[in-house]
Amino acid sequence: MGAWAAGISVGVELVLLGVFLGLRMDSLAAALGCGIPGLALIVLCGAFYVRVRDRVPRAGRPVSHRGPGGLRQALSFVGFIVFAFVAIFALTAKPDTWHDSSRLLMLAMSLGSVIGLMVAAIVVPATIMGRARESLRSKAMNDPGFRALLEQDFATWRDPVGSASYGPL
Structure with a gap:
């Protein structure tokens, strides 16, 4: 779940960066260049986040985490x-x-x-x-x-x- 939430957050970051670049450069292309991939990432990761939210985690598979x-x-x-x-x-x-x-x-x-x-x-x-x-x-x-x-x-x-x-x- 954490990876999908991170993907949603990165998508939001891309959309905000696109808005800021679009305003700063007075260019719609800069806003769309970051905004469209950001929105796609939000939708894709949001769909997977909803999908895994109601599943029982697999306890038998070892998970390594270094963060x-x-x-x-x-x-x-x-x-x-x-x-x-x-x-x-x-x-x-x-x-x-x-x-x-x-x-x-x-x-x-x-x-x-x-x-x-x-x-x-x-x-x-x-x-x-x-x-x-x-x-x-x-x-x-x-x-x-x-x-x-x-x-x-x-x-x-x-x-x-x-x-x-x-x-x-």
Whole structure:
């Protein structure tokens, strides 16, 4: 689910970037160049997000994850990366950049795009993964159909390790 939510977020980022570029360059082509792929990504990932939302996760398949596992870790990671980008931009910009408003606007747009992509690719999936167990239990308590799916899965589930509790929960 986190990957589809990240895809939706990247699509929103592309649409916003297209709008900003279209306004900045007074060109409809720039807006459409980013906006159409962004809308396609939103629709495609949204359809898959809705499709997997009501499925029981497969507990038997091991999942490897090397990113942040929650919102706090993701924000710390993204904050460090943004700080690095700000430092790089500040140290490599020419002195006349700070006096030219159009160059500052482009610099701010570049930084905003980096922040938006970091939020879409790192913060959104980490937030979903950090709350996965809680949201799964909440859905099981509030949705009788989903609860029946979990009970059916529990009836056939076998512990691969020997001492683990039931998989998705």
